[in-house]
Structure formats: structure tokens, C-alpha cells
Amino acid sequence: MTLRSRFEKTACAHIDAVYRAAFALCGARETAGDLVQTTFLKAFENFGSFKTDTNCKAWLMRILRNTWIDRLRRQKTAGPHLPLDEDGLEHKPVAIETVWSNPQDLLENFSDEQVIKALASLADDQRLTLFLVDVEGFSQEDVAKITGVAVGTVKSRTSRARAALREHLSSWAEEMGWTGGRQ
């Protein structure tokens, strides 16, 4: 089997997953398609160094993240969106004393587009971390390798991302008058 056919068999099976992640990162379908195409070209160039007994999807996600960061840096828009130092970020205090009484019912009020938009409002690495954990079901260890941080950082990022996402949705729910969910 040629290198190319092995690549197509092993890596191309993950195009949809990589596309979803790209869409979560950049929020635009066309840009996501370009990002995925560049990611797969880079992956093919480096496929010789890929270990076949490792997680190909995680390997592709790492290349995607690096490609995205490179692109941001080239566009010189990386500054405010690149939370390289998570501790440097400001976090609004989360009102943990209030919880949604019927979270599933409340969340069903939001369209898919609104939920994705709320996710898009998070900082890049929080957004990618929460996406990888909740949507793609990666373990915290895998996400740590993909994003190049410690497992503890993944946990804190996930937690902060969840809290931030919840707050975004809560504020929208209040604007829409769906406040009955709080208890």
C-alpha cells in the first residue's frame, strides 16, 4: 500500500471531525474548509512520522490547532485571541449559587446556531478544549497532548469554558425572558 493510500484510509476518515473542530475555531464554513484542507496537506507531508498505533484523529487535531494559530499569527490578530497564558485571563465570577431548574428544557430553547455562536464567544483555547472534550469526546489526556498543556490546565480550561458558555446562554435566556429555569 502506498503512503498516499494509507493516508487516505487512515486520515481522510476524520475529515468531518476535523471540519467540525475547524468550524468551532473559526466560525465560518468557507474558512473552515480552507483550514481543513491546509491541515490535511500538512498532515500528508508529515505522515511518514505518524505512528500507526496512535490516535490519528488526535494527531490531526493537533495539526489543525497549530495551523490555526499560525494563521492567526500571520493575520496579526493573534494577540487578544491567543490565551497562551491561561492564568493571565480575566474571569467573571460565576454565580454558582443559582442553577437551572430544568437545564434540558431551557437549553432546547436555543437553536444549534445560537449554541455554536455562544461557544464562538469563548477564548480560542477554551473553545477548542471544550469542543474536544464535550463534542468529540476526547479524554483530558488527549486534549492535553493536542493543545500542548498539562492535564490540570485542561481541567481548569474545561471548567472555565463551561462556566463562560453557561453565562452567555444565561444572559441570552434572560433577554428572551426564559428566566424560569433558575432556582
Place this chain on the structure above:
Amino acid sequence: MSHLTEEQFERIMQDGETQEAHLESCQLCRSRLAEKRALAARLKSAFANVSAAPDLADRIRDSLPADKSPARARLVSRIFDIRAHRRSWVIVAGAVAAMIIIAPLVIDMLTPSPAMAAQKALVQIHRNNLAQHNGFFAEAQPEKLAEYFREKLGFNPRLPTPEQGLALRGCCVRHFQGGVVGSYVVDTPQGVMSIVIVTDRPETLGISTEFAHGKHVFWKSSFASNNMVSARIGEYSYCAVGEISHRYLSELLSRLLIEEETD
């Protein structure tokens, strides 16, 4: 009563366990856990309908360079065969193998793929043409464009004729891979395309998927939402670039090729 920490919640979310004794006695923590789980489930369902465009997989496959390193793969495989059969050479062969394997990989990683760079450059030329940047010669008369190319580059490229129903928008000379190339823009019923005329063969530009259209052979690829189809006319590759189907791009190039046959 002290409630569960965020780290404990994340562990529960990760492992799926609900055996925390505290949860049995704390309504607030149970509610918070239910909320986190509902949020995670909603986020997952929001992406359930997000999938790549049907042609993205084709675009990716088309843009992959032709198998570039079977020789290297064979070499690696041979080296490991030697190691398996001649144990006494393990250390020396290993060191040599590492040198042979790692050096090309490092060089490869540090060097952008020429094919990818070429396709990016072709798309960039097309985008500059659309924006009519940098000395774009806006002119619809084929004779004027031919004169421009003769003056700037000293050659007469194939140009669509008015009876072909394709309107010329203009032309220009662009930098491409260290040299200069000619390019012209055509309005078609399906959109705008650029024809970039280069001396490189299509396969070396990563436009590597060969196909036949009518009696002619073409090569195609896609990059950054643009399709590319290339045909050889004489010593040149005519690369049609645009957000237009491969089929239609090849149709236009067919017309240029037909003109060649009737010369």
C-alpha cells in the same frame, strides 16, 4: 457543608461516575452536575448537523501531491528488514537508519510543499486578478491582450475568441515561483476564472489528478475553495482557476485546444 470543587465535577464528567457520597446528600451539587451534563449534551447535539461540504474530501484528495515518497517508505522498510535479520548490526544500522530517516523528514518539515505553494500562488494570482491589483490591464479586446502579452512576455498565448461566448476582462503579468507569468481573466456564465500560463507541467504544481474530457487530457485539483484544471498547449500549461466546477473549467480549456487543432 462544602460543595464539590470544579475539579471534582470535571472528574465526574470525564469518568461518568456518580458515586460521590456528597452528591447523595447535596441537592445543589446534583443540580449543578445535571446542568453541566445537559450543557455538554446540548453542545454535542448542536454540532451533530455540522459536516464538511460533500466536495471537501475530493478537494483534499485532489490537492494531495502524487505519492511523493514511496522511495523513502521502501528505504525505511528495507532498513528495518536489515535490523531484523542482522542483530549484530543493530547499533550501527540504527544510527545510520536514524540519520537517513530523520534527515529527510526534518528537511521535509522545514520546507513547505512545492505543490501546495504553487497552488496557493495560483489562487493568489486569481484573487489579485479579481481585485484588479498591481497593474491589471483591463481590456476586453483579444487583440489588445495579445499585444500586451507580446510586449511584456514576448509570446502569444491562446485567448478565447468572441464567438466562444466568453468575455475577456483583462490581463496582467504576475510573479510566480521566482519568475513572471501571464494571466488573463474571463467572465463565463458560471463565474469568473483566471487562466494562468506557466511552463511547469501540471503534476509538478500539485494539479495531479489526470482525467479525460473529450479527446483531451487534463489535470485537476482544488485549493482554498477554488478549482483548478490544467491542460498542456505546446510548451505551456494553461491553468484555469476559479470557483467554478472542474467540468466547466475543462470545457473552456477544450475550446482553446480545439483552436490548436484547427491551426
